[in-house]
Amino acid sequence: MIVVVGLSHRTAPINVRELIALPRDVVPAVLSEIVAHPDVGEAMLVSTCNRVEVVAAGKHGFDGADLGRVAVQVSQALVQRAPGLEGNLYQRLGGEGVRHLFRVASSLDSLVLGEPQILGQVKGAFETARQAGTVGSALNRAVPRAIRTAKRVRSETAIGMGQVSVPSVSVDLAKQIFGDLKGRTVMLIGSGEMAETVARLLGGGGARILIVGRNKLRVAELTRSVGGEGRQWEDVKATLVEADVVITSTSAPTYVVDHDLVKSVRKQRRGRSLFFIDLAVPRDVDPRVESLANTFLYNIDDFSKVVAGTLSSRQHEAERAERIVLEETQGYQRWREVAQMTPTIVALREHFQRILAAELERSLKGRLKHLGPEEHQALNKMCEAALNKMLHHPTARLRETAAEYGVESRPVEQLVAAIDELFVLEGEHPELHALPDATASAEPAEPDPEVELSGTHAAIGTRGR
Amino acid sequence: MHDLATIAFYLGVIAYSASATLFFLDLVRREGAGAAARWAPYLLGVGAAMHAGHVVTASLLSHVCPVESVHFALSLSAWIVTILYLLVRRRLRLHAVGAFVASVALTFLVGAQFVGITRAGPGGQRGLLAAHVTSNVIGMALFLLAGMAGAFYLVQERQLKAKRVSWFTAKLPPLDALDRTEHRLLLAGFPLLTFGIVTGAVFAAHMQQASAGEILRAALAYTTWFVVAGVLILRAVAGWRGRRAAYGTIAGVVCVLIVILLYVIHPAVGAGA
Numbered sequence: 230m231i232v233v234v235g236l237s238h239r240t241a242p243i244n245v246r247e248l249i250a251l252p253r254d255v256v257p258a259v260l261s262e263i264v265a266h267p268d269v270g271e272a273m274l275v276s277t278c279n280r281v282e283v284v285a286a287g288k289h290g291f292d293g294a295d296l297g298r299v300a301v302q303v304s305q306a307l308v309q310r311a312p313g314l315e316g317n318l319y320q321r322l323g324g325e326g327v328r329h330l331f332r333v334a335s336s337l338d339s340l341v342l343g344e345p346q347i348l349g350q351v352k353g354a355f356e357t358a359r360q361a362g363t364v365g366s367a368l369n370r371a372v373p374r375a376i377r378t379a380k381r382v383r384s385e386t387a388i389g390m391g392q393v394s395v396p397s398v399s400v401d402l403a404k405q406i407f408g409d410l411k412g413r414t415v416m417l418i419g420s421g422e423m424a425e426t427v428a429r430l431l432g433g434g435g436a437r438i439l440i441v442g443r444n445k446l447r448v449a450e451l452t453r454s455v456g457g458e459g460r461q462w463e464d465v466k467a468t469l470v471e472a473d474v475v476i477t478s479t480s481a482p483t484y485v486v487d488h489d490l491v492k493s494v495r496k497q498r499r500g501r502s503l504f505f506i507d508l509a510v511p512r513d514v515d516p517r518v519e520s521l522a523n524t525f526l527y528n529i530d531d532f533s534k535v536v537a538g539t540l541s542s543r544q545h546e547a548e549r550a551e552r553i554v555l556e557e558t559q560g561y562q563r564w565r566e567v568a569q570m571t572p573t574i575v576a577l578r579e580h581f582q583r584i585l586a587a588e589l590e591r592s593l594k595g596r597l598k599h600l601g602p603e604e605h606q607a608l609n610k611m612c613e614a615a616l617n618k619m620l621h622h623p624t625a626r627l628r629e630t631a632a633e634y635g636v637e638s639r640p641v642e643q644l645v646a647a648i649d650e651l652f653v654l655e656g657e658h659p660e661l662h663a664l665p666d667a668t669a670s671a672e673p674a675e676p677d678p679e680v681e682l683s684g685t686h687a688a689i690g691t692r693g694r
Numbered sequence: 695m696h697d698l699a700t701i702a703f704y705l706g707v708i709a710y711s712a713s714a715t716l717f718f719l720d721l722v723r724r725e726g727a728g729a730a731a732r733w734a735p736y737l738l739g740v741g742a743a744m745h746a747g748h749v750v751t752a753s754l755l756s757h758v759c760p761v762e763s764v765h766f767a768l769s770l771s772a773w774i775v776t777i778l779y780l781l782v783r784r785r786l787r788l789h790a791v792g793a794f795v796a797s798v799a800l801t802f803l804v805g806a807q808f809v810g811i812t813r814a815g816p817g818g819q820r821g822l823l824a825a826h827v828t829s830n831v832i833g834m835a836l837f838l839l840a841g842m843a844g845a846f847y848l849v850q851e852r853q854l855k856a857k858r859v860s861w862f863t864a865k866l867p868p869l870d871a872l873d874r875t876e877h878r879l880l881l882a883g884f885p886l887l888t889f890g891i892v893t894g895a896v897f898a899a900h901m902q903q904a905s906a907g908e909i910l911r912a913a914l915a916y917t918t919w920f921v922v923a924g925v926l927i928l929r930a931v932a933g934w935r936g937r938r939a940a941y942g943t944i945a946g947v948v949c950v951l952i953v954i955l956l957y958v959i960h961p962a963v964g965a966g967a
Contacts, residue, residue: 384726387724391861405868407868499933500935501935502869525855527857538859538860
């Protein structure tokens with residue numbers, strides 16, 4: 230099982246989070262420090278501007294260590310690196326840790342619900358940990374499952390749909406009107422942080438930026454910071470003919486772009502779509518412009534409504550996403566329970582294999598001495614197939630019971646005891662009676678009984694001959 | 695051979711139905727059709743392959759060339775719509791239009807079964823008839839797809855003008871892509887429609903007496919030609935794009951659909967052979 234130790238925007242203010250802000254190149258060293266602790270066997274570090282979390286596991290994979298001790302040692306490692314974190318770190322152990330990891334990867338714990346970056350950051354963190362050699366059986370199972378959960382959440386809910394900031398909504402709308410922004414012309418009138426961000430984003434998409442203003446110095450300054458080409462105010466009409474998107478953000482008390490101006494350039498524009506992004510208060514673009522064909526006008530209120538609508542819709546979707554996370558967490562835990570039955574299954578199989586191999590060997594030296602290599606091979610194959618068929622039902626039953634009641638439940642104990650007693654396995658396989666530790670050496674595949682049955686062992690005949 | 699045609703027909707119906715359902719669910723559900731949506735275009739492709747198989751085997755069985763029969767002409771026009779769509783879907787970001795395309799293909803494949811497989815047109819002019827039907831079939835397919843793009847344009851434009859920006863608008867293709875697609879398809883279909891009208895006039899000259907249905911069909915064909923010509927000329931001369939062009943295209947397509955409907959409800963008309 231895993232533990233998660235860390236801090237996030239929910240538990241620590243920015244001045245605390247700053248203490249442990251880790252550059253990417255330092256992460257492998259931090260991971261090595263963490264796994265150097267006596268009980269910590271595996272570690273992965275997710276570091277974003279809103280969270281720093283260590284996902285760790287004990288020395289022996291799933292259950293090899295006391296999770297509490299692992300969590301304490303990870304906390305110590307973090308505090309050692311950034312004194313001042315004491316009291317700000319949270320710990321999620323076992324099933325809680327798994328659920329937390331799944332929620333983080335699915336962006337349910339993010340500052341902006343449903344933001345897509347976190348999944349990439351979790352993937353990146355996992356890759357870094359793998360390269361640093363701090364990933365073992367526990368993380369190798371939990372993290373890919375977290376990534377799978379996140380993908381399910383994104384594909385089965387609409388949590389990532391829509392945009393949650395004015396600049397991103399503006400760009401989305403521009404793409405909804407024009408499709409590809411490459412080769413489009415954006416006209417920027419006025420300045421302002423938001424307007425400049427929108428212009429930069431559109432420019433980043435391949436659009437050409439034309440900056441128009443009354444103040445030549447300001448235009449020159451904007452041209453440098455945003456990129457693009459500066460134009461004089463006298464050129465506003467000519468620029469409007471070229472433009473596909475017009476961003477306005479001036480402090481003018483009256484409309485800067487009025488109805489008549491837009492109407493007058495319609496003929497020269499030859500019906501091309503025109504998208505006005507009016508970010509000014511008071512407004513820069515005459516609202517009557519909207520009535521013109523192929524002209525779209527959005528002001529700051531319109532954008533705010535779109536953003537509010539998206540946030541509320543994401544909140545609604547989060548409930549469905551939580552259900553998926555819960556389902557996946559339970560699925561993961563069920564699988565773990567089943568995986569812990571592996572030593573019993575292995576022991577049972579080896580017991581039968583030994584008997585079959587011994588009998589086969591005796592026969593091949595005795596009455597079946599005359600058989601050639603091909604017949605030997607056929608006999609081996611037949612024995613292996615018979616063994617698979619004989620063990621199929623008991624194996625499936627053991628797994629089902631473990632999945633249904635848990636590995637430490639009475640029904641499972643009874644089944645294991647019955648197998649021991651009926652087949653006298655106890656003396657042959659002492660590891661059977663220390664189930665949790667034994668799982669580390671018999672790393673199971675994801676539930677696939679057939680694969681495990683045929684893949685765990687070498688052919689019977691290799692021992693028999 | 696008969697069994698082969700029937701199997702291809704039913705497989706085509708199943709594939710088109712599944713594709714239409716997936717495209718439709720992907721369009722109208724907030725979370726889409728999930729991973730299954732990926733299969734919608736593939737199923738459409740399978741449907742088109744089965745459709746083609748059905749047309750080929752059925753025409754061999756009936757000894758009627760596909761371009762000499764109204765039955766096959768209807769079926770083929772929908773098949774061409776499907777193939778065209780599959781070719782331009784990715785490049786023009788027209789995924790959502792698939793819901794219409796798959797439904798139209800299904801309707802035409804099934805609908806054509808109600809039209810008898812008889813060779814149309816006066817005997818002795820089979821070459822001209824084949825050219826007439828081929829140009830009309832391809833032209834009709836191009837106009838149908840243009841009409842779908844126009845319909846999507848109007849929906850998307852209305853949503854954006856009304857500021858109803860939601861998950862639904864995000865699923866519709868960009869306005870300019872729809873407008874461009876519509877224009878290109880009209881441009882490609884117009885010469886074919888013109889050729890179809892000219893060859894149709896040649897056939898009309900050979901007929902001694904035209905029925906009311908034939909006169910109506912000819913009138914609608916001329917109307918379509920004028921509407922489409924108007925849309926193209928006004929776009930070139932006066933910059934009529936977007937909503938106006940979409941309305942014009944849809945008007946032209948409505949005329950085409952009425953012509954098709956006339957063939958379906960009165961299949962015997964025009965069967966000179």
